[in-house]
Amino acid sequence: MPLIVKDYTWTQTETTVYISIPLKAVKTANVDVLCTDEYLKVSFPPYLFEAFFFQPIEDDKSVAKIGNGAAVFTLPKKESGLWEHLCRSIDKDKQRENREEAVLKTQEKSAEKSKAKATRTQQEKKYTLETMMKLEEEERASIQRMKDEECARATVELEAWKEKQRKMVEEEEARRRMQGTTTHNDKHVHQLKKPTEAHVFPSGEVSCRRELGRAASTAPREAGCIKISFTPRVFPTALRESRVPEEQEWLRKQVEARRAANADLAQLEDLKEEERNPDWLKDKGDAFFRLGNYQAAVNAYDLAIKLNRHIPALFSNRAACHLKMRNLHKAIEDSSRAMELLTPAVADNAAARMKAHVRRGTAFCELELYVEGLQDYQAALQIDPHNQALRADANKIREVVQGTTPSS
Structure with a gap:
């Protein structure tokens, strides 16, 4: 039976209530708080404080500070005014109803927070994906602009080269016509010296003309294959250069995990x-559990969990062994792990989920955390x-919580 805390103090203003509860040398990690608009429970075994408020409060805006040997609560009122008590x-009966309503409200708020967190996470992922797609689109557009600019510049240079070649041909034709008019008769035409490249082309253009002639006479290249080697990447994704540190950290953790797994396997090499x-x-x-050898059963379950950590029955059965050996915190931990593995809740795992709830609820009750134990038993009854x-x-646990029956 928990000890009711009566040496608390409280003060108030028109808009706020302040409550100070001494923790009696209890660690802050062992303090459990349950607060709604009409009810406040502070549990730090073996002590318990409960308050059924005179008027409703704003539980969403309430603040709790736990430390220095006391728990101080700042509770804004929904309606301004001074309370008589x-x-x-x-x-x-009304107290029992208020307690049950508080537990239900707390569970609903927890579910809403989880749903809101999942929605927010999904939105953040969507925003991140849209941002990455936008950056990739901008990068592709930038590359395309660079290609277009390079193509335009190459086109301009090609047209300039063609114009230069055309002018060179026109100049050559003009010189030939001028030389033809200076010939006095046809018999001396064949004696005229053929103009050299130095005469036809100005200085600097002779070498260009020769190179053009060599290019025209060069045979086409033979077909071949060019081998290109790329740096191997574990994450072949777009914009990967900006995520190299994250990738390296992930790879390092994977290597450490594989080393740990190999170490565990090395320890199991001597097994049959x-x-x-x-x-x-x-x-x-x-079999060991049925014989009452609970430590041997725990050893068998430990080894099985090392081999496969995804079998819910291993954690649930080990929780039953810890209950028998009074390792209550370990029983709660194993039962919680079993329920995580039994998600989602379907008809095929209903019996296993009920056992896990009952075992965790029993461990809570053994630790005199009757409200938490009642929640697990109610969850088992729903199944x-x-x-x-x-x-x-x-019903027995509910009577203990209500104070009508001493705990046993």
Whole structure:
């Protein structure tokens, strides 16, 4: 039975209520707070503080500061005004209803936060993808502009070269006509000395003309293959140059994970063939559990989990062993891991989910965290509402939470 905290202090203004609760040398990590607009619960085993507020508060704007041996709450009021008392006077049935409503509201808010976080994450991914696509489109447009500019410049240079060649041909023809008019008769025409390239072309153009002649007489090149070697990349994605540090860090972590996995496998080399089978080890652990040898069962489940960490029954059964050995925190951890692996909730894993809830709820109750234990038992009842033994246990825990029955 938890000890009710009565040495708290509270003050108020027209708009805000301040509550200070001494933690009695309890670590801040062990303090559990549940707050709604009408109810406040502060649990730090074996102590418990509850307040059924005189008027509603703004729970979304409330602030809790836990440290230095006290938990201080700043609770804005929904309606301005001074309260006559901190807590209103209600009977035990109403208190029980308020507690259950507070648990349901907390669960709904947690689900809404998870959904909002998932939506926000999806939006951020979408925005990131759109931004990357936009940057890639801009880069492609920039490359295309550079290609167009280079093509235009090459076209201008080609046209200039063609114009220069045309003028050179016209000048050559003009010189030949001028030399033809100076000939006095036809018999001396064949005696005229053929103009040399130095006469026809001005200085500097002779070599250009010779090079053009050589280019015209050069044979076409033979076909061939050019081998191009690219730097190997693990992530062949666009704009990868800007993500090289992230890629290297990811690769480093993968190497470390493989080394750790290889180290675990090296430790298992001395095992027999059947001892490397997780299903065989699970059956072995179940047999040890039935014989009451819980530590041997835990050892079998540990080895099976090293071989395969994705079998929910291994964690759930190990949680049952920890319950028997009073390793309550380990039982809660293993039950939670089993429920994570049993997601999503389908008909085929309903029995396994119910067992995990019951085992975690039992561990919570053993730690005198009855509200948390009741939540797990209620979740198990939702899976199997016709289980009378489960309903009876849940009713006993509810009576303990309400204070009508001493804890056992």
